Amino acid sequence: MRDLVSLPKWAQAHIRQLVMELEHAQAQLRQIEGKEETNVFLRDGIDKKPLPRNANIYFQIEGRMEYEGYISCRLKDPTTLYIQAGRGIRLLPEASNAFGIKLED
Numbered sequence: 001m002r003d004l005v006s007l008p009k010w011a012q013a014h015i016r017q018l019v020m021e022l023e024h025a026q027a028q029l030r031q032i033e034g035k036e037e038t039n040v041f042l043r044d045g046i047d048k049k050p051l052p053r054n055a056n057i058y059f060q061i062e063g064r065m066e067y068e069g070y071i072s073c074r075l076k077d078p079t080t081l082y083i084q085a086g087r088g089i090r091l092l093p094e095a096s097n098a099f100g101i102k103l104e105d
Contacts, residue, residue: 069086
């Protein structure tokens with residue numbers, strides 16, 4: 001980029017803003033394309049689509065008010081999955097390595 005000092009102050013500020021926006025857009029594109037390391041993926045059959053690192057996944061439960069009818073989850077630390085809901089939840093064991101989560105009525 002050429003020397004910005006010779007440009008008017010408003011032009012310098014505008015170019016700096018455009019450069020920041022471009023860098024942000026490029027970072028988002030790298031994330032979408034899976035070129036940045038992530039630990040969260042959307043599973044679609046056998047395909048895994050990368051989501052932003054440490055993304056909070058939010059599930060809206062049909063037939064419930066938005067403020068109480070949700071379950072969200074995220075990694076609290078590298079080995080702990082944190083699950084939160086808008087109201088009480090019930091754990092439904094399914095196997096030694098699987099369980100369901102249901103909102104209480």
